[in-house]
Amino acid sequence: MTVEDMVVRSVGWRRLDPRMCLVNLRWILPPLGILALTALHSGSVNWEDHKLQIVSALLFVYLTCSEMVRWRTTRYRVTDEQVEVHSGLFWRRHVAIPRDRLRTVDVTSGPVHRVLGLSIVTMGTGQALRTDRRHQLKIDAVSVAEAGVLREELLPRSQPAKPAPADVPRARAAEQIARLDPRWVRYAPLSPLVFVIGLAPLSQAYNLAERLGIPVDIGGAVVGAVEFLVSIPGWLFAVFVVMVLVAGAVGTVLLFAESWWRFRLERDPGSGTLRVNRGLITTRSFTLEERRLRGAELLEPFMLRWGKGARLKAIASGLRQTLDGPRGGSGALLPPAPRRLAHETAASVLREAESPLLPARLRAHPRAALRRRLFRAGAASAAAVAAAALLAAVAGWSVGWSAAVVAVVAVPVSVVLAVDAYRSLGHTLHGAYLVTRAGALRRRTVALQRAGIIGWTVTRSPLQRRSGLATVAATTAAGTTGTYVVRDVGYGDGLMMADEAVPGLLAQFIEKTAE
Template sequence: MTGPARQPQQTGVAPTQPHPWRRLDARMLVVTPLDSVLRLLPVLAILLLTGRGDPMRVWIALGLTGLLVLLGALRWQTTRYRITDDRVELHKGWLHRQRTSVPRDRIRTVDLTAKLVHRIFGLSVVRVSAAAGSHAGAHQLDLDAVSTAEAEGLRRELLARRAPAPGAEVAAPAAPPAEELARLDPSWVRYAPLTVSSLAGIGVVLGALWRLFDDLGVDPLDVPTVGVAADRLAAAPVWLGTAVVGVLLLVLAVVGSVVLFVERWWSYRLTREADGTLRVRRGLLTRRSLSVSGRRLRGVLVSEPLLLRAGRGAQAWAVSTGLEKGAHGGALQPPVPRAEAGRVAAAVLREHPSVIIGAPLSRHPRAALTRRLTRALGSAAALVGVAWLVAARWPTLDWVGPASLALLPIALLLGLDRYRNLGHALTERYLVARQGSLHRRTVALQRSGVIGWTFRQSVFQRRSGLVTVQAVTAAGDRGYEVLDILAADGVALADATTPGLFDPMRPTPSSTPPVSA
């Protein structure tokens, strides 16, 4: 005879949660207010040493600092995160609650950032980027901030797609030695003025000078030296004033670009870890660490803007899923000599440079040259016509018409150079394509990473028998073009790159209609 079921014994111990929620590091409560206070140091120094400046700015900033302390405490109290077997979850917010969940199989990159104040307290910001299409539109997740050791452990765990043991703290396991692919060469700083950052450098230097004068409460023109220089410049001939301003802007551009280069790329190292993950570490004041999963890498792009190309420089970028769009979202290195960019691109793809950037490219048909020249010269001729109309309408600008004729030979050279840079090649594992003149780009895209093809043909291309073929991929720019090749060659290139992709569209023998007698 069966007796009554025994009730479970109450032990008074709560069951262990499989994947417990974690808090951010409590030291984050100090980081944000301290960062705000540090920004006040120049103003405080000016007030103490010179007695000039605006004391109200100090009181306002101190009040905001106190508010930041309160908000930081609330943020720390209401922020939780956890890592499960298949997801990374983040809950935060008090008045406005936010729930973020990122599937682990969609994680593409893990970026670690540590500003100077973060580094002082041994903290890092962990940014987890996932591929588009993750649930609830959760493409990015930030943990601000965790300890440096925990951040390193999170990076390895998330890229390896292994959940930590339930209830265990995340710690950085002993990793095998990484293969070093590149490190900073101080001579590369010579390429800094040849990049877009040189323009940003003007803003950096001018912004720093303007902030200094603003903290002093001084109008720059009230400074005797500056005022005298401005008066002399205004009284000088136009050509001389323009030349002086041009030289000053050039100096500011060079100085600013060098400063930005050093801050961004100091201590640069590119390594490949045992699991194939590429890691880029760089930064002087703000340390950054970008990790790109080797499983998600689909190729490398070598970028050569006009000025950098004129100095025989280039920069390699990763073509991978999940990378942020931005100035340095997938940069594998700073601006470097072109040979070094080709070497790094080949090393990242585990190929010889002659197979990637140095691969012999197939020339495009002469009709492509005609299109390049027609478009370049046509645009230049239109501008010349407008210039002559302006000269006829305003006699004081009669020099504009003759000066505009210089655009025609420039356009001719530009069209020839654009055609010279057109080319493509198909290797055993990669599709290599090059195009551009003002900005030449060479991409080596894995054939296995091509998921489709787009064929485009304008009215003018149809008359010339040309077509633009785009290899569609989930990585990078989502598609890379081979411009102006013969229509038959475009179809053959796509078929050879992805064998079998077009088989369902080909007619079968059974579908061929019988021929009537």
């Protein structure tokens, strides 16, 4: 290979930003702070008491050297046909992904990255069910300006626009679909996390005791805590519960602010993309081509549903499979917000006059589906009573009283959940969409474009066959699961629905008879 050939092949390659080597300062700054405080307090440092800080410092040195090697050996470039990343010192890795396979572009900046003016660019392909790095490219890290340039280059895949003549009007500005309303923060505590975060100080106290060398007997501490709560007056127990709930509410509000502050959902008419920008400490920018959009998903966890709130997600090809928690997740279009606004946003995103997710159109499922849920509720209640009796026998308590108390609580709760789960069931075909809803603790309503359905899976358990029910699942190349289910529908109704949704796909399996 000649020198001229080597120069031609190197054209267009770019380096990562050298400031990426400083990102690992987060590993050394806390240990240095602890050592400095110790030196100021005692006048000297006993290194035997700071083994953790020494390990952190060594880890910082190792990671910094690794980052320097990664910066020196990593190159990337964007051509008209593909995106390429070359990395590695001993084990070299060259990844090339065609640009027509790119579906999403995410730009993220954590606290340290923001201080250094850096961003992480993650490009997702159409392998929705895969989470390994073969189906995504992550460029960590580039400058904020370079991240913006990469996003504009990659979505949509087109040649750079030429300057328009003076007599041609410019492209329209981005259309704002939704933005954060500070009043939405009232939905933050309507999450089971309020209990987890409220009890977090106890786990932090245990971790602190371990660091200080104070022995803690977890079993004894739990037994002592139970005995203490049983012995204290009722009003003091109520105060403790209120304190836990207040601490949890404050924690969820802070988590909401960090995840969704400065939230904006915009449509760029010129490029045909949807863009979500959000984040207070860690900023996130999610860009999705509208032509990859296959529907929308309305999420209503039970506490949020009581507050008449909901969250909205996109169903699109190329979304990564991520946890769908309070921080959002892959394809999140709206934070916890009023249910009415979620429907309005869904209609705007899908370019429909009215949201296809509205519950008024859903068809109820047969009563046999209710009986199935009541049967499961009875089985769950019986298991809870048996477990309570067994624990009471081991602990030496009254077996009868323990079983009775659990039964009084478990039976009504399980029956109410079973009835609510049945009332949540529903499906319909509305225009270009298959709409399905299910779930009690986490109600989920999905509007999936019928044109995006590529197959059907019909499942019938022995009990379903006896009840005349079936579970019909629509398979699609979009979303984070790839399958959207209509649960416990009448067998004949489910087959007719599938045949009407995608005519001809199930025709050879359906025999229509005269009424």
